[in-house]
Amino acid sequence: MRRRGSSSNPQGVDVFVPPRDYTVEARRRLPAATKRIGPLIERLTLEHPDAKIALSFSGDVELLVAVMLSAQTTDLNVNRVTERLFRKYHHPEDYLAVPAEELERDIFATGFYRQKARSIRGAMRALVEEHRGRVPRSVEELVRLPGVGRKTANVVCAELGEAQGIVVDTHVRRLAQRLALTREQDPVKIERDLMRIVPRADWRLFPHLLIWHGRRVCDARRPACERCVLADLCPSSRA
Numbered sequence: 001m002r003r004r005g006s007s008s009n010p011q012g013v014d015v016f017v018p019p020r021d022y023t024v025e026a027r028r029r030l031p032a033a034t035k036r037i038g039p040l041i042e043r044l045t046l047e048h049p050d051a052k053i054a055l056s057f058s059g060d061v062e063l064l065v066a067v068m069l070s071a072q073t074t075d076l077n078v079n080r081v082t083e084r085l086f087r088k089y090h091h092p093e094d095y096l097a098v099p100a101e102e103l104e105r106d107i108f109a110t111g112f113y114r115q116k117a118r119s120i121r122g123a124m125r126a127l128v129e130e131h132r133g134r135v136p137r138s139v140e141e142l143v144r145l146p147g148v149g150r151k152t153a154n155v156v157c158a159e160l161g162e163a164q165g166i167v168v169d170t171h172v173r174r175l176a177q178r179l180a181l182t183r184e185q186d187p188v189k190i191e192r193d194l195m196r197i198v199p200r201a202d203w204r205l206f207p208h209l210l211i212w213h214g215r216r217v218c219d220a221r222r223p224a225c226e227r228c229v230l231a232d233l234c235p236s237s238r239a
Helices: 022-029 033-047 060-069 075-088 092-096 100-106 113-130 150-160 170-178 187-197 205-216
Strands: none
Touching: 033 187, 033 205, 060 075, 060 113, 060 150, 075 100, 092 113, 100 113, 150 187, 170 187, 170 205
């Protein structure tokens, strides 16, 4: 943006004027995140009553494998692969009974198949040797499995029992920042901020609400602010 001729610029020389940051102004006008979080959750719950995990699975081992496969690909793509995969592999031992190359072929369509196959086989071996073939129910134990990070552990814990943290994926990160629920960039720090303001009873549901809102309304490139139920609570809204 450039401006010519003014009292402070009598010669009319082009001067760069930085664009006005309306987000900063909106942050000042809106209530604090702790006061907005209740209405945010209520509105999103009404807007997305079907918000839940999109991965298809039956049982704890299938859940763990599906979440591990979901890295760097879509849930829809994972479901296509696991529809066949879970007919062939039923127990942790099954993933160890075939050559690594065979498992790689079976999960090839999810991308990064060599790394994922290595992680899955490592995790399955740990389940057999250390957990009697059962998937642990705590984040602390899950993150010790090969190839299992905090996000995967949070998803598994939330779906198998009580959520012990808040899942932070790309949608949750983007919306949490746009809604001024955090100023952080690191997923671990974002999770920490969200855990401070989101009631524990909502830790399991909250990320699903943001994920589905991100997919349906708050797109990364072209957010549909004009039809967003959070427009008056969001400092990033263009409505």
